[in-house]
Amino acid sequence: MHRAELSAASTGASGGGATPGLPPHSGLSAAEKSQSRRVMRRRKLLTLAFVAPLIIFVLIAFVAPIGTMLYRSVYHPTVAQLIPETLAVLADWDETGEARPSDSALNIFTVELQLLADDRRSGKLAEEINRSLPGSSSLIKSSARKIKPLDPEMLSRDGASKLLAMQPQWQQVEIWREMKLAGALFTNDFYLTALDLMHNTQGDIVARDTQIYVKLYMKSLWIALLITLLTGIISYPLAYYLATAPTRTANTLMVFVLLPFWTSLLVRTTSWIALLQTNGVVNSFLQSIHAIGEPLELLYTQFSTVIAMTHILLPFMILPLYSVMKGIDPSYLRAALSLGAKPIPAFIRIYMPMTVPGLSAGALLVFIISIGYYITPALVGGTDGQMISNIIAFHMQSSNNWELAAALGSLLLGLILLLYWIYDRLVGVSNIKLG
Amino acid sequence: MTDTSTTGQAPSSDDQYVRFINVKKSYDQHNLVVKDFNLDARKGEFVTLLGPSGSGKTTCLMMLAGFEDVTSGSILINGEPVNNIAPYHRNIGMVFQHYALFPHMTISENLAYPLKVRKKSADEVKRRVKESLALVELADFGKRYPGQLSGGQKQRVALARSLIFEPSIVLMDEPLGALDKNLREQMQFEIKRLHEDLGFTAIYVTHDQTEALTMSDRIAVFNDGIVEQCAAPEELYERPANSFVADFIGENNRIPGTVARIEGGRAQISLADGSSATTLNPNCPQPGEPCMLTIRPENLFIAGDTLRDNCIEASFTTRLYVGDSIRYFFKMSSGAELMVKALNDSQAPVLTPGALTRLTWDLADGLALDRAI
Ligand SMILES: Nc1ncnc2c1ncn2[C@@H]1O[C@H](COP(=O)(O)OP(=O)(O)O)[C@@H](O)[C@H]1O
Ligand SMILES: [Mg+2]
Numbered sequence: 001m002h003r004a005e006l007s008a009a010s011t012g013a014s015g016g017g018a019t020p021g022l023p024p025h026s027g028l029s030a031a032e033k034s035q036s037r038r039v040m041r042r043r044k045l046l047t048l049a050f051v052a053p054l055i056i057f058v059l060i061a062f063v064a065p066i067g068t069m070l071y072r073s074v075y076h077p078t079v080a081q082l083i084p085e086t087l088a089v090l091a092d093w094d095e096t097g098e099a100r101p102s103d104s105a106l107n108i109f110t111v112e113l114q115l116l117a118d119d120r121r122s123g124k125l126a127e128e129i130n131r132s133l134p135g136s137s138s139l140i141k142s143s144a145r146k147i148k149p150l151d152p153e154m155l156s157r158d159g160a161s162k163l164l165a166m167q168p169q170w171q172q173v174e175i176w177r178e179m180k181l182a183g184a185l186f187t188n189d190f191y192l193t194a195l196d197l198m199h200n201t202q203g204d205i206v207a208r209d210t211q212i213y214v215k216l217y218m219k220s221l222w223i224a225l226l227i228t229l230l231t232g233i234i235s236y237p238l239a240y241y242l243a244t245a246p247t248r249t250a251n252t253l254m255v256f257v258l259l260p261f262w263t264s265l266l267v268r269t270t271s272w273i274a275l276l277q278t279n280g281v282v283n284s285f286l287q288s289i290h291a292i293g294e295p296l297e298l299l300y301t302q303f304s305t306v307i308a309m310t311h312i313l314l315p316f317m318i319l320p321l322y323s324v325m326k327g328i329d330p331s332y333l334r335a336a337l338s339l340g341a342k343p344i345p346a347f348i349r350i351y352m353p354m355t356v357p358g359l360s361a362g363a364l365l366v367f368i369i370s371i372g373y374y375i376t377p378a379l380v381g382g383t384d385g386q387m388i389s390n391i392i393a394f395h396m397q398s399s400n401n402w403e404l405a406a407a408l409g410s411l412l413l414g415l416i417l418l419l420y421w422i423y424d425r426l427v428g429v430s431n432i433k434l435g
Numbered sequence: 436m437t438d439t440s441t442t443g444q445a446p447s448s449d450d451q452y453v454r455f456i457n458v459k460k461s462y463d464q465h466n467l468v469v470k471d472f473n474l475d476a477r478k479g480e481f482v483t484l485l486g487p488s489g490s491g492k493t494t495c496l497m498m499l500a501g502f503e504d505v506t507s508g509s510i511l512i513n514g515e516p517v518n519n520i521a522p523y524h525r526n527i528g529m530v531f532q533h534y535a536l537f538p539h540m541t542i543s544e545n546l547a548y549p550l551k552v553r554k555k556s557a558d559e560v561k562r563r564v565k566e567s568l569a570l571v572e573l574a575d576f577g578k579r580y581p582g583q584l585s586g587g588q589k590q591r592v593a594l595a596r597s598l599i600f601e602p603s604i605v606l607m608d609e610p611l612g613a614l615d616k617n618l619r620e621q622m623q624f625e626i627k628r629l630h631e632d633l634g635f636t637a638i639y640v641t642h643d644q645t646e647a648l649t650m651s652d653r654i655a656v657f658n659d660g661i662v663e664q665c666a667a668p669e670e671l672y673e674r675p676a677n678s679f680v681a682d683f684i685g686e687n688n689r690i691p692g693t694v695a696r697i698e699g700g701r702a703q704i705s706l707a708d709g710s711s712a713t714t715l716n717p718n719c720p721q722p723g724e725p726c727m728l729t730i731r732p733e734n735l736f737i738a739g740d741t742l743r744d745n746c747i748e749a750s751f752t753t754r755l756y757v758g759d760s761i762r763y764f765f766k767m768s769s770g771a772e773l774m775v776k777a778l779n780d781s782q783a784p785v786l787t788p789g790a791l792t793r794l795t796w797d798l799a800d801g802l803a804l805d806r807a808i
Contacts, residue, residue: 334502335535337522339549340600346523349548353539 073190073406079182082125083112087183095177103160110147110159117144133178143167190407220387223306224371230310231317231366239318243325257318269379272308300382308376317362324358361432368416388412448514452478452636458508460494468494470660481630483639485647486657492640496606501525528597528605532612534589536581542592543577549600571595587618608640623650644684656680676718678804681729688773690728694720702803704728707769712745712801719803727806732776734800737784738793746795749773751786
């Protein structure tokens with residue numbers, strides 16, 4: 001003990017001497033400055049080298065696909081590639097007037113239509129125009145069929161009158177208007193479709209008769225909200241128990257919380273099928289205790305989507321809540337009690353506000369993951385439990401309308417960013433705490 | 436060990452305002468963390484529980500506050516057993532080591548909280564919060580959040596909050612543990628001032644012996660779940676009951692020896708190097724048993740012309756210059772190391788290393804205490 005004191009005191013004493021003589025400097029000399037700048041630059045480069053792989057990965061795997069998606073949702077060159085020269089002459093035509101394009105324009109169109117017919121691509125054009133002007137498909141297809149055998153030389157001189165003679169509908173302005181609009185390289189059509197809107201024949205934006213996508217967005221929002229609420233209600237008491245339980249109990253229970261992360265998502269989802277189907281575990285049990293006569297329709301409903309996704313997303317709520325609660329000193333609650341507050345009011349007034357960072361982190365995670373969730377609704381959702389991502393997948397895989405899928409996806413992205421912004425205004429993103 | 440000064444006459448309830456009677460506590464049903472704790476605190480007394488970390492001090496406070504249940508024994512406040520009273524009905528103020536100020540409430544809201552849960556009128560709450568802020572000299576800080584205050588300021592707020600609902604007992608669990616030295620001393624004065632002004636009964640926990648000595652009316656020295664001694668600061672320092680207390684409170688020279696005989700209240704100790712010493716000590720072990728002779732460094736002197744009652748020889752090793760005092764280090768031939776604390780005045784001797792020196796002390800200043808072997 002004595003020796004320790006000695007050595008501590010002697011090191012303390014040696015530091016006391018002042019160094020007189022040197023004038024005090026307020027700034028750095030030029031050499032010192034450039035030296036320190038060099039050191040800083042090297043440190044920055046080193047840091048950059050460490051994060052470079054991540055940046056490259058993010059660029060390739062994240063920024064590029066999203067950029068492509070945004071681009072595809074507005075870029076639509078199909079028609080422009082099919083009838084480039086017609087579109088070039090149509091550029092001078094006034095589509096707001098009552099007159100159809102000039103005969104020379106029609107001549108060029110018939111030549112191009114014949115070329116398309118020869119390549120068997122006239123159907124593609126018909127399909128594109130038909131989308132905005134229903135009924136035009138048969139007109140274009142039959143015209144192409146009739147023009148195909150004619151002499152191209154003659155068409156370039158006299159195609160207009162031939163065309164009008166064969167199909168008088170070509171006199172109408174609408175079809176030309178639609179062709180000119182469809183010929184634009186960039187279009188907002190897919191966004192309009194995704195929002196259940198369209199151009200009418202006058203070019204104004206009007207609502208469609210059948211609402212599909214907006215309803216689906218609303219349903220996805222509602223399901224995501226429901227799942228967030230459910231996970232919150234289930235996780236809060238559990239996380240509180242985990243955070244206050246003895247370490248050994250908490251660790252054992254934590255394994256059960258993490259278990260879902262170690263099993264395949266597909267297995268977990270299909271096990272819900274086994275549970276919920278007509279002859280499944282739940283129905284058999286309820287029937288065996290005579291709680292119900294007929295099996296309930298549990299699977300392929302919104303209910304099954306919600307319950308399966310709640311189960312799958314539970315850890316995303318429990319973990320941030322748990323880590324925040326774990327960090328809350330028990331003396332806060334004790335202090336509140338010692339000040340005379342009853343346990344439940346103290347919990348609500350003192351403890352719960354301190355868990356807001358964890359709760360909001362969990363809620364944001366669960367909400368954002370669930371609003372774009374695909375596989376579970378696809379497997380157990382039926383038609384009733386489909387969400388917006390399922391229709392996006394449908395347009396990519398089945399209807400082959402990638403542009404619409406991209407527009408729907410971009411809107412989803414926009415929606416999430418909007419919600420994130422609102423959330424930031426209400427709660428503050430800096431309040432989020434994951435651990 | 437309870438204070439026995441009141442034996443002989445029936446103790447009034449003010450003399451036994453807070454009572455721990457044979458209190459035992461076990462967290463795991465195997466090991467006792469608190470073993471048979473007894474304490475009587477007078478109304479308005481400042482009692483400190485002092486002991487090394489893990490000795491059960493916090494546990495005792497928590498049982499009094501109602502956050503831990505008592506395994507066996509009972510706790511009485513003003514004659515009433517509190518074992519079955521919920522913590523929020525005990526009306527005990529509490530100051531926590533890490534302040535436990537509610538981070539999402541302003542200072543004023545923190546102070547108002549105990550009044551609001553007691554359904555006081557808005558006017559009264561406002562008035563008392565203002566008074567309370569003035570009491571701890573933080574009148575302009577009401578609108579701030581705890582995160583915007585320094586450690587010392589937070590501690591004042593915590594103190595004010597524990598006092599604002601006028602509890603008769605205030606518990607403080609190492610309230611100054613997180614502060615640096617200067618602030619600690621300032622806050623010690625502050626707490627003493629509030630205690631004297633408001634007259635509450637304070638049970639204070641610390642592991643800092645200086646803090647305990649300067650602040651307390653009485654100190655209970657804890658060691659491993661038992662109270663080694665409970666007495667006023669002077670008595671603890673001057674007449675420690677055993678060598679644990681002697682070592683824990685202040686610095687000490689320890690010379691191992693054996694009790695040779697006890698005669699007329701004086702004990703004759705034979706030391707390992709063959710010399711012997713005499714002490715006046717009521718707590719001495721029986722003759723023939725090993726003991727530890729302890730002498731405070733400020734009571735041991737380098738012999739000049741005059742010798743005191745006891746005298747031994749030791750060789751000088753080194754000297755430590757502290758400023759107002761000088762510490763001299765010696766080693767006895769038996770190996771025991773000794774330290775002498777001398778005032779840094781003109782009489783401070785100059786010694787050469789290895790010089791054989793005579794050290795001397797008064798009869799009353801050496802204590803023969805038990806020696807753990
Ligand atoms: N909640 C608890 N559960 C189990 N053991 C505890 C608990 N609190 C304290 N202990 C144990 O009780 C002993 C005394 O602790 P404590 O009263 O905090 O001591 P001190 O306050 O004197 O440092 C320690 O050994 C500690 O490990
Ligand atoms: Mg403690």
